Amino acid sequence: MLIGYARTSTLDQTxxxxxQREELKKAGCEKLFEEQVSSVDVAARQRLTEALDFVREGDTLIVTRLDRLARSVPHLLEVLATLTGKGASLRILGMGIDTATPTGKLMLTVLGGIAEFEREIMLERQREGIAKAKAAGKYKGRKPTARAKAEEVQDLHVNGKGPTDIAKELGISRASVYRILSA
Known part of the structure; x- marks a missing residue:
């Protein structure tokens, strides 16, 4: 049986x-497992766990791209070990890799290492860029939203509104309201 797994990192990536769903259906997947969760939080990927539990001997788990399945080599190898232990294989459509062949297994391991290396380099560059921007005084982080509404909070409070109502009306947390009122 061909089993598809599709994942996006955020809910707005419909x-x-x-x-992915269309590509997996074109590949002949009879069953699809989908989720919208970050790959970083492996524990939260319930549908991937369900897909791996569902797989039986002779089945093939299909993904469109490697980064939809695993973000690190250890996790990739863990998924491969699970599939291999069940007598199943993995196919990555975007790379033309099928672990049912020895060459496919080798290529997947090498490409997984390269993908992890690339991600680490990107994160390192990002951290360096942020540090450089902070040193130049150009990186300030996000603007505090609640403090910008301090005057409105005070006005509503003076007019008899309670903290919960103020928070709802201004779209800020109750903790922010209390923080502003106690200042």
Missing amino acids: AGLEA
Whole structure:
């Protein structure tokens, strides 16, 4: 049986999820497992766990791209070990890799290492860029939203509104309201 797994990192990536769904159906997947969760939080990927539990001997788990399945080599190898232990294989459509062959297994391991290396380099560059921007005084982080509404909070409070109502009306947390009122 061909089993598809599709994943996007955020809930607003519905087009990406739909594109994966279509590609997996074209590949002949009879059952699809989908989720919208970050790959970083492996524990939260319930549908991947369900897909791996569902797989039986002779089945093939299909994903559109490697980064939809695993973000690190250890996790990739863990998924491969699970599939291999069940007598199943993995196919990655975007790379033309099928672990049912020895060459496919080798290529997947090498490409997984390269993908992890690339991600680490990107994160390192990002951290360096943020540090450089902070040193130049150009990186300030996000603007505090509640403090910008301090005057409105005070006015509503003076007019008899309670903290819960103020928070709802201004779209800020109650903790922010209390913080502003106690200042």
